[in-house]
Amino acid sequence: MLEKVTGKDWKTFFDEWVYGQGYPEIEGALHPHERAIAVDVVVKGTAETDFHVPLEVTWKEGSTTKKLRIPLAPGSNRLEIPCSAKPEAVSVSGLERVLGRHSVAVD
Secondary structure, three states: OHHHHHOOOOHHHHHHHHOOOOOEEEEEEEEEOOOEEEEEEEEEEOOOOOOOEEEEEEEEEOOEEEEEEEEEOOEEEEEEEEOOOOEEEEEEEOHHHOOOEEEEEEO
């Protein structure tokens, strides 16, 4: 019923968060550069289950505030967010809504 109403596949969510074991540990850092933000984050499960979790990144490009929600997969996640100007005031938000341990720093 949930999938029919939302039009989304919820199998991964239920396999991890309802039927899975443990919780995710998210560790890493964001590295702002001249015209990009490098994301280097590792997601591990504390038991048998691997978790997919979202990471919300907020920053300013000049006077414009930007926000991007990045779906993180289990294991190492390395990517770069292109920016049209030097990113300022880079921050991570929303991790308090994800059950688990988190340590994501911004350089």
